[in-house]
Amino acid sequence: MPTVETSTWIAAPLDTVLAIAKDNRSFPEFMEDLESLTVVEEDGSRVVSDYVGVVNAFKLKVRWRQQDEWDDAGHCCYFKQLEGDYDTMDGTWKFSEENGGTRFDSVMNYEYRVPGLGPLVGKVIFGLVRQNLEAILDAIKRRAESVTRTASQ
Numbered sequence: 001m002p003t004v005e006t007s008t009w010i011a012a013p014l015d016t017v018l019a020i021a022k023d024n025r026s027f028p029e030f031m032e033d034l035e036s037l038t039v040v041e042e043d044g045s046r047v048v049s050d051y052v053g054v055v056n057a058f059k060l061k062v063r064w065r066q067q068d069e070w071d072d073a074g075h076c077c078y079f080k081q082l083e084g085d086y087d088t089m090d091g092t093w094k095f096s097e098e099n100g101g102t103r104f105d106s107v108m109n110y111e112y113r114v115p116g117l118g119p120l121v122g123k124v125i126f127g128l129v130r131q132n133l134e135a136i137l138d139a140i141k142r143r144a145e146s147v148t149r150t151a152s153q
Helices: 014-022 024-030 118-152
Strands: 003-010 034-043 046-055 060-071 076-084 088-098 101-111
Touching: 003 118, 014 088, 014 101, 014 118, 024 034, 024 118, 046 118, 101 118
Parallel strands: none
Antiparallel strands: 003 101, 034 046, 046 060, 060 076, 076 088, 088 101
């Protein structure tokens, strides 16, 4: 099962970044590759949402239902696909204070098999998943840094 790891440093306080990351309802407002997100269940630290993502290069939509389990004390989120277009998908988001800002680390394990198309397609899919995860981190980074700049003015 492929694993994609991404990381970024954000010039914003940990609490600001966490608030943005936990507010998944607002993701379609600032994440280009996310067409829609609907929260279908919420119970304390557990949130279940339906996602519709867009792979613009192939004019393809990807749909999945995802469960997020937030560990507020540990500043992390454990997520997994409950159903959808991936064969399997799970991972973690981890947030930590670093150099006056926040380190955001993401790890995602996935399986997306396309019968009969082999390893070349697997490499393309890996690249697309990595690109998507980097875009998510970058979108949260831009949003958090913008909020922090606005608050300091």
